[in-house]
Amino acid sequence: MVSTSTCEIDADLVEKIKQFRFAKYESGNAAFVLQIDRKTLKIIEDEVYDDISLEDLVEELPENTPRFIVLSYERKHSDGRVNFPLVFIYWSPSTAKAEVNMLYASAKTYLQETIDVMRDFDIREPGSLTDEYLSKQL
Numbered sequence: 001m002v003s004t005s006t007c008e009i010d011a012d013l014v015e016k017i018k019q020f021r022f023a024k025y026e027s028g029n030a031a032f033v034l035q036i037d038r039k040t041l042k043i044i045e046d047e048v049y050d051d052i053s054l055e056d057l058v059e060e061l062p063e064n065t066p067r068f069i070v071l072s073y074e075r076k077h078s079d080g081r082v083n084f085p086l087v088f089i090y091w092s093p094s095t096a097k098a099e100v101n102m103l104y105a106s107a108k109t110y111l112q113e114t115i116d117v118m119r120d121f122d123i124r125e126p127g128s129l130t131d132e133y134l135s136k137q138l
Contacts, residue, residue: 007111009114014115020032020048027082028050029057029071030049030050033060033061034070036104057071062093064095064096066092068088071086073134088119090104090122092104092122093126119138
């Protein structure tokens with residue numbers, strides 16, 4: 001089933017996200033941050049971060065505006081293994097305007113299906129995006 005959306009995403013950007021998804025990371029988290037251009041209603045690239053801590057990522061995200069984040073998360077297991085699950089984060093600060101939140105919420109499922117990243121987390125408070133939280137959820 002294909003979702004419809006109020007927003008569109010260019011095939012070139014979908015391909016860029018796919019390349020990000022299959023990149024081989026040696027260590028650290030990598031994040032591909034997306035935003036919606038409210039004039040064109042297109043989902044566009046905001047920023048790409050390599051080897052960034054979750055704390056630093058939270059500092060880089062806007063305080064009052066939602067974002068979509070495709071995160072390659074460095075997960076360290078107790079037996080020493082390391083893997084990099086890909087997760088989708090809907091950054092939706094509680095201080096964001098309701099109409100902006102609604103626009104992002106309306107595009108969320110469409111974007112997830114388009115880029116094929118279904119493990120998702122909705123984050124409303126900056127303090128809740130932590131290693132402890134993600135490790136417990138994954």
